[in-house]
Amino acid sequence: MSAHSPSELELERRAYRARQSRRSVLVAIASSIAFALVVWVTVINTSGWAGVQQAFFDPAIAWDALPRVWEGFLLNLQVLGLSVVTVAIVALLIALLRTLQGPVFLPLRALAAAYTDIFRGLPFIIVLYLVGFGLPTLADERIPVIYLGTIAVTLTYSAYVSEVIRAGIESVHPSQWLAARALGLGYGQTLRRIVLPQAFRRITPPLMNDFVAMQKDVGLISILGATDAVLAARIESAQTYNFTPYIVAGILFILLAIPTIRLTDWYTARLRRREQTGALL
Structure with a gap:
């Protein structure tokens, strides 16, 4: 008794879902990196961030x-x-x-x-x-x-x-x-x-x-x-x-x-x- 083999249409669907999954992962990584850059430029890489960090985020205190x-x-x-x-x-x-x-x-x-x-x-x-x-x-x-x-x-x-x-x-x-x-x-x-x-x-x-x-x-x-x-x-x-x-x-x-x-x-x-x-x- 031969094992069931998926049809060509099913294989195409699986390949499409795999491509969509990889595309979603890449888009998520890119958007996360872009968001991190925006935060770094607009918040962390500013002259006032050191003062905010000292006043609100002092680990010892x-x-x-x-x-x-x-x-x-x-x-x-x-x-x-x-x-x-x-x-x-x-x-x-x-x-x-x-x-x-x-x-x-x-x-x-x-x-x-x-x-x-x-x-x-x-x-x-x-x-x-x-x-x-x-x-x-x-x-x-x-x-x-x-x-x-x-x-x-x-x-x-x-x-x-x-x-x-x-x-x-x-x-x-x-x-x-x-x-x-x-x-x-x-x-x-x-x-x-x-x-x-x-x-x-x-x-x-x-x-x-x-x-x-x-x-x-x-x-x-x-x-x-x-x-x-x-x-x-x-x-x-x-x-x-x-x-x-x-x-x-x-x-x-x-x-x-x-x-x-x-x-x-x-x-x-x-x-x-x-x-x-x-x-x-």
Whole structure:
């Protein structure tokens, strides 16, 4: 039994794909070299680059500032960890309130809509001031900064995340609701077993993007007096008269965000491939 040999047409296709692959590699190398030359000419090979490097990229100062900035960064991680849980709970509750049907639920829908309008419109820094300096006055006692920061993050990002969840719920076709109810499932069962699983598959990429934004904004809790990564960098910068500690703090936040960003890209591409399965010939 002779082995299968590809046809002449198939061989031509393989040769064409090989040529295209080599061409793509060469174009990528050439564009990378061109970009590196542009950066070298316009940035590195300038008279002011040495001063920028000394003021922002001093390795010795970065190494000395790292322990204190890292200690403050751990506080940012604590606020982020608590906020992920609280935002998920509050946002889901607000989204469910906004999707309730019937005139009897109009007050709840109105309150939920007002909540999302207010906290999506307020700048996060103003929410921090209101919570950080107003809430302790109302409580008439000292509240740990980690809780104040978590409350501020929750108030702001619950408004954004709830709208994403609501959009996901409303994107599920009404026939899914009707079919589930026809099978005897109640409202809660339909929502939990049929609607929410489909909705969350669709809204996972935008939810991850909100998570990346939240990772950055927890760095603003320093205005409440918390010695987080940003305030620690400010202290180190004031002592050394150098901005390198800020770069150290920025790198830590970037390293925190990169895994989520890459996971978002991978999951988005995976969803796109699943949706396009069978569409390409």
